[in-house]
Amino acid sequence: MSVRYDWYQSETKVVVTVLLKNAADKNYNVSIEARRLHMTADGYELDLNLQHNVVVERSSHKAYPSKVEITLAKETGVRWESLEEKDKAVATAAPSKAQAKNWDLLVSEEEKIDEKEAKGETALNNLFKKIYSTSSPEVQKAMNKSFSESGGTVLSTNWNEVSKEKVTVKPPEGTEFREWEK
Template sequence: MSVRHDWYQSETKVVVTVMLKDAVGKNYKVDIQPEHLNMTADGYELDLQLYRPVDVSKCSHKAYSTKVEITLAKQVGERWDSLEKKELPPPTAAPPPLHKKDWDSLAKEVEKSEEEDTKSEEALNRLFKKIYSSSSPEVQKAMNKSFSESGGTVLSTNWQEVSKDKVDIKPPEGAEFKKWD
């Protein structure tokens, strides 16, 4: 039988939840060892090699109508990376070659890329300012109305079209517009 289990932890304990309805009626049994957890029920077994040792004398379990909750007391108050100890793969004959990264040159590339983005954004802003400042009041009204009513997704210079109705929001293709309160 396939039964789902999950776990969470605090500094002092790990709680394993086994989703099993009527565990008492299914004759569940829990066996906790310092580095091993085993739970069985009619047609089900959970067998785990624990990531770190537990204090068996402080561990407990309880059956509820839909689950069994197993509380494992950590011997050492440290964060577990996983519930189970992972088996390490057998060592290979030769370790893989190490690739050294030149972090300084990588940082310079990122800075250069950000600088270019900033320059292109500044150029685009200058273009819009130039269009706006050299336009008639009618075109300026159209630009203001279309930009503000569309949430910044539309910029129109046609006042005849914009003045007739509210400007619809038109996000770029593949994007979704979300309104923020």
């Protein structure tokens, strides 16, 4: 199975970001050669023939919770037109298959994965954050006012109702509300 990746460069290095959650748990392995980058992880593989040479001794990689970041030290300060070496015969005979990345789609896919992994209170907090961030300013005011005035026991999105008077504390059934003693 292939992995999703992206890359960027500076004058001295090329950074390849491989999107792979919990890479350390998937026994990931990175092999860097002068013109080749190869990465494997339990059922995943990335094999790239690099466009230019890199200095293996100054190159490195590091695993993060959601990705593996591979830093390739450039042998020369040349700007790379692409990460991979192109086959010149194929490049002139066939049109380029390069496509623009749809970053919104990529972010939404990651959000879906995060939502599936979230459980309990984390999932509930994520839901409230999503509702708040996509709501109108009026709904946001209602949520802020109801939550703060009720001591965190009420969360309303109805500004017409909340704006009229102070929101009263409504503790969960079977419990009672007590003020902090001063």
